[in-house]
Amino acid sequence: PPLNSPAMRKSKRITAVILTVAVLLAVTGVALFVFVPAQMEGRLEEDLSFRARSTADYLAANARVGLAGSRSTTLRDAAELARLEPDLAYAVVVNERGKVVATAFPNVDLNVDWESQVSGVSSPEIVDARATVVVNDWLAGTIYVGLSRDAQQASLKQDRMLVAGFAGFMVLLALASAAGAVQMKRLRNTAEEWQQRHMSVRRQAGDLYSSVREHRQTQRSLQASESKYKSLFENTMASAMADLEELNRHLEKRKADLEHEVGVRKKAEVSLRRYTERLQLLNAVERSLLEGKSVEESAELALSMGMKLLPAARMTLVESDTRTGEAWIVGQTATYKVHRKIGDTIPFAEVQTHAKVRSCADLAAEDEASAVEKAMLREGLLSYVDVPLVVRDEVVGVLTVASSLAEAFSEEHFNIARDIADLMAIGVHRSRLDTERELYEQELVLARDRAEDMARLKTAFLTNMSHEIRTPISGIMGFSQVLHDEVPDGLREFTGLIRESAHRLLNTINSVLELARIESGRDGLEVTRMDLGELVKEATERLEPLAKRKSLSFTFENKAPGALCDLDRACVDRIVTNLVDNAIKFTDGGAVRAQVTTRGQVATLEVNDTGVGIDPGFLPHLFDDFRQEQMEANREHEGSGLGLTVSKKLVDRLGGTIRITSEKGVGTSVFVDFPLAGATVEDAEAARQAVDRGAVPRQQEARSGAGQRTSA
Ligand code: ADP
Numbered sequence: 001p002p003l004n005s006p007a008m009r010k011s012k013r014i015t016a017v018i019l020t021v022a023v024l025l026a027v028t029g030v031a032l033f034v035f036v037p038a039q040m041e042g043r044l045e046e047d048l049s050f051r052a053r054s055t056a057d058y059l060a061a062n063a064r065v066g067l068a069g070s071r072s073t074t075l076r077d078a079a080e081l082a083r084l085e086p087d088l089a090y091a092v093v094v095n096e097r098g099k100v101v102a103t104a105f106p107n108v109d110l111n112v113d114w115e116s117q118v119s120g121v122s123s124p125e126i127v128d129a130r131a132t133v134v135v136n137d138w139l140a141g142t143i144y145v146g147l148s149r150d151a152q153q154a155s156l157k158q159d160r161m162l163v164a165g166f167a168g169f170m171v172l173l174a175l176a177s178a179a180g181a182v183q184m185k186r187l188r189n190t191a192e193e194w195q196q197r198h199m200s201v202r203r204q205a206g207d208l209y210s211s212v213r214e215h216r217q218t219q220r221s222l223q224a225s226e227s228k229y230k231s232l233f234e235n236t237m238a239s240a241m242a243d244l245e246e247l248n249r250h251l252e253k254r255k256a257d258l259e260h261e262v263g264v265r266k267k268a269e270v271s272l273r274r275y276t277e278r279l280q281l282l283n284a285v286e287r288s289l290l291e292g293k294s295v296e297e298s299a300e301l302a303l304s305m306g307m308k309l310l311p312a313a314r315m316t317l318v319e320s321d322t323r324t325g326e327a328w329i330v331g332q333t334a335t336y337k338v339h340r341k342i343g344d345t346i347p348f349a350e351v352q353t354h355a356k357v358r359s360c361a362d363l364a365a366e367d368e369a370s371a372v373e374k375a376m377l378r379e380g381l382l383s384y385v386d387v388p389l390v391v392r393d394e395v396v397g398v399l400t401v402a403s404s405l406a407e408a409f410s411e412e413h414f415n416i417a418r419d420i421a422d423l424m425a426i427g428v429h430r431s432r433l434d435t436e437r438e439l440y441e442q443e444l445v446l447a448r449d450r451a452e453d454m455a456r457l458k459t460a461f462l463t464n465m466s467h468e469i470r471t472p473i474s475g476i477m478g479f480s481q482v483l484h485d486e487v488p489d490g491l492r493e494f495t496g497l498i499r500e501s502a503h504r505l506l507n508t509i510n511s512v513l514e515l516a517r518i519e520s521g522r523d524g525l526e527v528t529r530m531d532l533g534e535l536v537k538e539a540t541e542r543l544e545p546l547a548k549r550k551s552l553s554f555t556f557e558n559k560a561p562g563a564l565c566d567l568d569r570a571c572v573d574r575i576v577t578n579l580v581d582n583a584i585k586f587t588d589g590g591a592v593r594a595q596v597t598t599r600g601q602v603a604t605l606e607v608n609d610t611g612v613g614i615d616p617g618f619l620p621h622l623f624d625d626f627r628q629e630q631m632e633a634n635r636e637h638e639g640s641g642l643g644l645t646v647s648k649k650l651v652d653r654l655g656g657t658i659r660i661t662s663e664k665g666v667g668t669s670v671f672v673d674f675p676l677a678g679a680t681v682e683d684a685e686a687a688r689q690a691v692d693r694g695a696v697p698r699q700q701e702a703r704s705g706a707g708q709r710t711s712a
Pocket of ligand 1: 613628638642
């Protein structure tokens with residue numbers, strides 16, 4: 001049933017009622033067990049003491065009646081009468097003096113005080129009672145009665161057992177009811193659980209049902225497609241079988257083709273392997289050549305390799321020199337039977353001197369055998385190949401490969417022999433070059449030593465001679481001045497010439513001395529931070545009269561006032577003098593212009609003229625000692641050819657650079673760059689190159705414009 005059905009609700013109610021009843025039963029059972037026996041005991045106690053009292057009273061009443069009738073024995077009878085009480089423990093009759101006169105029990109002594117005996121008879125198990133016998137206000141005696149509790153105790157025990165049994169039964173019943181209720185609750189839980197399961201099973205069943213339906217549908221459609229594909233399959237199979245047969249035929253054919261191809265490939269593989277082997281061997285020889293081994297060592301390797309690759313009985317390598325007409329053996333295989341050693345010379349006539357390969361396939365069949373061929377035949381050789389070693393059309397040797405079989409060499413063997421010969425030709429050539437280079441190096445060293453000696457001699461000579469010349473010139477100059485002042489006017493022209501010539505001579509000597517000093521490194525510089533523009537201005541002021549004398553326009557412009565560089569005053573003065581001097585000297589009309597500018601980290605002194613210009617061919621030699629464009633005796637301009645040399649050396653020493661651009665017939669410009677103070681040489685160089693893209697390597701010329709040449 002569903003969980004909230006009436007049956008379920010009823011079941012819950014019944015459970016509740018049962019539980020309540022069970023609790024009540026349990027409580028009642030426990031109460032019975034606790035209270036009923038206590039009450040019964042109380043009532044029995046009361047009952048017993050009442051019975052004892054009434055027995056005593058009855059006996060006393062009986063005795064009184066008897067005494068009233070004057071029967072003295074009546075007290076004793078009372079004891080007999082007491083025996084009628086079933087629970088009697090004792091019954092004692094005591095007279096008015098307290099002595100026992102009758103007793104229901106023999107163990108009580110008669111005529112003895114009851115008081116002294118009562119403790120031996122009475123006990124806690126006995127309920128005692130007493131009644132007095134009074135007759136006409138006379139106390140005749142007292143009757144003592146004791147009832148035993150034993151009988152009551154026994155019956156009480158029985159009752160108690162009954163009550164306990166009943167209470168136990170009630171408690172058991174309560175427990176059983178509770179267990180029943182619990183069981184019912186459990187059953188309900190189980191029912192709930194089952195119901196939930198039932199619901200979920202129903203749901204699953206629903207799902208299952210729909211999936212079965214779906215499955216059936218799928219199955220139907222599958223059946224349909226199965227039959228469709230079955231027919232398709234059969235058709236396809238039929239056509240595939242046909243195709244397969246066709247393919248099979250094709251494969252058979254292809255197999256045959258492949259087998260053929262494999263055969264071809266195998267052959268190619270064999271020849272490739274041979275070729276690789278050949279390459280490896282040639283590589284080994286090449287390596288030995290590259291490692292700088294001697295021709296003889298390389299030849300030994302090459303020939304031993306050749307013996308492996310060629311069907312040769314012996315191989316020989318001869319080197320020849322067509323210029324000296326000499327030939328000698330550089331390599332031979334151990335199988336060579338003629339007794340010649342490596343290094344032995346052989347007649348040049350035996351060596352072939354042309355670049356063609358010479359061969360003979362069968363010496364035995366040869367009618368016109370040469371002497372060498374006859375010797376080979378005697379040696380037991382039937383065929384041979386002679387391959388010349390050729391370097392730049394010159395035959396430098398020959399490789400001979402000979403076989404004891406006729407027609408031993410194929411085209412491939414020819415090629416191998418040619419490869420070996422070519423490699424060895426390179427070896428021979430390199431060894432000759434090495435020898436030449438060594439000789440050349442030795443010559444160079446000698447030449448350098450000689451040049452250094454010469455330079456030392458030159459410096460010493462120049463120093464001595466300059467000094468020797470300068471002293472007398474000073475004398476000549478001094479006395480020519482004296483003469484000039486003294487002689488008559490007609491002779492003044494001659495004394496003037498003497499003075500002029502002496503002055504020129506002194507200038508030349510000064511330049512020579514300066515160069516000698518710079519080259520010997522003996523001139524000390526005094527470098528200080530100075531304004532380049534100011535220095536140049538001072539120097540040009542002194543030179544201005546020279547330009548005026550030649551009627552040239554002369555200008556100086558300082559475009560960079562305050563441009564500080566680290567310079568030596570005397571050096572700068574010398575450089576400016578040399579450059580401006582040249583500009584004036586080589587300019588016959590027009591202008592000479594000097595200016596100082598700055599660009600980036602560089603200060604530049606520029607000297608321009610509109611003079612004769614310099615021939616492009618002379619530009620690379622501008623800074624050579626004593627070089628002048630016109631070297632002939634009848635040259636137009638005086639000078640020693642040292643000015644630019646000295647200037648360049650001084651500029652170099654100050655960390656600057658000098659460049660000259662010139663065009664023949666148009667004019668010349670000289671640029672001297674100095675790094676500005678604080679800038680490194682590298683900074684200055686970088687800045688200069690960045691600005692001047694036309695810069696060219698030093699001592700070389702380059703075209704940097706139409707018809708214009710630059711030298712740096
Ligand atoms: P010198 O002027 O004493 O001959 P230099 O070393 O100063 O020696 O110059 C070498 C040569 O360079 C000169 O002889 C000349 O041919 C050429 N030269 C130098 N400066 C100029 C210039 N400004 N114009 C034309 N040619 C020059």
